[in-house]
Amino acid sequence: MKWIWQSPDWPQFTYDAAKFSLLEREFHRNAGVIVGSLAAISDAEVDELRVTLLSNEALDTSKIEGEVLDRDSVQSSIRKQLGLQTDGRRAGPKEAGVAQMMVDVVKSYAEPLTPERLFLWHKMIMNGRTDLETIGGYRTHTDPMQIVSGRLDRAYVFYEAPASSCVESEMIGYIEWFNQAAEAQMPTIVHAGMAHLYFELIHPFEDGNGRIGRIIAEKALAMGARQSLITSLSTTIERDKKAYYQALERANLSLECTEWLVYFSQKILEAQIYVQKMIRFIVFKARYFDRYRGQFNDRQLKVALRLFGEGLDGFKGGLSADNYTRIAKTSRATTTRDLAEMVEMGALKKEGKLRYTRYYLPMEG
Template sequence: MKREHTGDYEITAVAGEQVKAFIPSPLPPVPGIDISPELQQSHDQALIAVGELNSLTSLLPDYSLLLYSYVRKEAVLSSRIEGTQSSLSDLLVSEMDGIPGVPLEDVTEVSNYVAAMQYGLDKIREGLPLSLRLIREMHEVLLRKGRGEGKNPGEFRTSQNWIGGTRPGNAVFVPPPPHRVMECMGKLELFIHDPALLLPVLIKAALVHVQFETIHPFLDGNGRLGRLLITLMLCDSGILKAPLLYLSLFFKVHRQEYYRLLSDVRSTGDWEAWLSYFLEAVTLTSRQAVTTARQIARQISDDRKIIGQTGRSSATTLLIFECFTRKLIADSKYIVAETGLSPATVNSGLTRLQKLHIVSEITGKKRDKIYSYARCMEVLNQELEYDTKE
């Protein structure tokens, strides 16, 4: 549906140039969203797919590993959209105070993403509503270290920004002037918590994402935080039991369509086309997450059986292996602390796991060795490798 009024423009001066900054109309759209039979069907399919994803929390005995790894995989994917080169392995090594294989700033940005997501989820569980306060606090965590620490972490911008182009005059899009940011964000907060609105949560999250990206309230980190808000809203509403749904890969693979649809919302108010795209993203991403989770569960089960057939040493080897079902990368010190086994026993067990091709040593060093649950990492890296081919 095309809408005549999607927002207003205000002339503002940026770097010596006069530009038209866009101020979006507050949500919900007017006229309201046209839930056609096709859009309703897309919504129902997305809801079913999310339900299947939720079932993993009760069906999988190794759910904690899935959650641990999925949050970190999303951090890598979302940060890659912003230009970092960090891998999942780099992040996991850095969390052990190891040395990653890319610039430390890249890993710091990815690590900040994990921390921001966890911070938001913890605060919501403590009873803090999804509010401007929480959004600013999450932004502060997101940018507290690394390249963004000089971009006013936790504060809405007080200067004009722009998207695309080499300067304001040839920008693809210019968000609201700084003096209108608080007004726009305040109205967005009211929309999020408006009890009179009867919109389905998935539809609401899709609308909020676009509005946040359009306002672009911070100097840096808007893309990452805008993607985080989707998962946070779904978890806050209860539609998602755990933070297992992330759309960064879909958005990146289909980024040209993503940007086109956001532009169409701003120019013509075609929210329905965006919603169709968003719901497809939720459906396909949820299904892929379920497939990946089942692959991981099968791999862990198969590896346990292999270890169980190794004879007298199987009991201690299995105990060591279980450390890798909670954490994908570990060193002998961590395993000794977790199992209570002696360093010699742990090292012998790690050698056996290497010979079985279940774990691999990833540093190549004689000392301070770090081991990776190689087979599980291969499953998780499938999407990350697909991303690099695009």
């Protein structure tokens, strides 16, 4: 036997259930904290959080596959899909497609998984593609579906999926398993991790399997938590996608998938912590602009908005005077005066001295 799906026991995955009781409790505890936090913030803040998380997830699930999208276009398209006010920006086909998929997942998270839903998502993320034989359907090509790494002249096939002729029957079994596992209330983190792995091992589409596989995992998490907020799984995975691909490669070797599930569960919990931080960040942003309304000049307001636009991580290494001068399109002397004013009023924290001076938003943690 060379490939996992050639095993006589395929697809009977096994795992050590004892390893996941504490992880499962932590998942549901975190989910409860998130739901409670959402109940304590305004509708406008919930909308901003949802747009931010969905756009980050759209960008990062694409980035994992080496595809860089335009952030502003993705956000504008997501706002449009959610029925929120937009800047009127026209999104490109890739940005519009992945935005549609992210919003559809949120709206349909509680529904059973179906082939039609998978085909719809595939059409969305392949929006604008003309190089594929099949869009919105399972692959049909006769060539082997191989996952290859390394240089073109020294390529290494680390996995080959079932033949296209087997995909439809494999996916009938997969979808039946996914829905039955949800109904049987399989531990949520196990359901999500196994759903992602099982889908990737079938690799049913000509392209886009990673993105759809990760969104299926998000769907499983939302179903288990009984709330539609995206968990930011791709955003967490993208920070160390090399480890993600290594974990997937090791999981190709055996139907005993405890190691994979432990790795994936840890990523889920990290993603939940990220969401909690994002909630605090969104609340801080709203309070920040309430506090300093009318106190900033146009330059200071522009820079403050840009700082928040950088998200939780902010400017790498902090905001420098040179950054401020470029963003505000002003002189060095004016920059010095503006920054001193913002520090004095408490709108920025100052760290370092002379050319090593950097400025940060005054958010704890």
